[in-house]
Each structure stands twice: as structure tokens, then as C-alpha cells.
Amino acid sequence: MTERPLFVLTEQIDNPRTCVNHLLFPAHCETRWHRHERDYVIVPMQACELLIDTGEGPKPVALKAGECYYRDAGVEHNVINPSDTDITLIEVEIK
Template structure:
């Protein structure tokens, strides 16, 4: 790993938090647990490595193709590409 991904909160209110995540090659979020349901919208195409309690797997992402996950996900997300990677995370507060 070559560093930490950077996050910029774009919207933060009682209903939703929207964050832009930027990863240099090799950068990672660090281990974390999602407390809310969330949607990821990739702004870059490529592969991210997901380090999860069960093991490690690759996630292949396409620009503009969102995915949803429920609260409770535990992982570290690592950019394994040779280019910067960016996505938008939308957390739905309840």
C-alpha cells in the first residue's frame, strides 16, 4: 500500500451523506465498517481489491454503473490499478 485514499464530503445532512473518494495507485481506505446502507457510483473504470473478514477479492467497476450494499459491511478498499481511481459513495441515513 502506498498511502491513504482521500475523501471529500459533498453533502451531509440528516438523510444522506455523499462523499467523493480518490485513490492514487496502491492507496487504500483503511479498515472500516459501514454504519449505513450505501450506493457506490464509479467515476473511473478499473479494479479495486476488497480485503474482507472472509478474505480478499477483486471488484471490477465500470464508470457510472452503481451498486448497493447494506450497512454492516467491513472491509479495506485498495486501488490495484496503475492509475487514479475515483468513486462517489452515497450513504442513506435512517
């Protein structure tokens, strides 16, 4: 099996209260398995569909531009961009 390319995380803000990251998901990339140490909010910059795998196989998740979602820390997961289009998300970690 061919490995997918990795997403690109660019830290934009890191202060005592938050950490804000720019997440670029090039076409057909993935995050690989990881878990967040902090609660976080994701802001999709465009409408898109990602595959999110939490251990039960990848499931499609439709995201709307600017419609945020919240996740608790600690859930191991892998995020995959199955499309031919690059996708950008903003991640805000709550310290």
C-alpha cells in the first residue's frame, strides 16, 4: 500500500491561553494517527468532505465553510483528504 502524503501544520499563534494552527491538507493527504492534548475548535475555510477514522474505519464528514466544530482532547484519530483539491482548516487549541 502506498503511503499518503502528510498534511502541513503551521503554527500561527501560541500564547498562554490558545494555540492557533493553519492546517493545509493537500489532495489525498492524511494526518496519520494522533490525539490532541487539549480541547480544540476546527474552522473549515471552504466547504469540503474529509474522512475521519477513529478506529472503526474512515467515515465521510461534510464540512461547511466557516462552520466551526469542537472536539474534546484525547480521541485518537486520522484525518484524510480523499479529494483532488487542497483543503485548509484553522485549528484553535484551548489551553
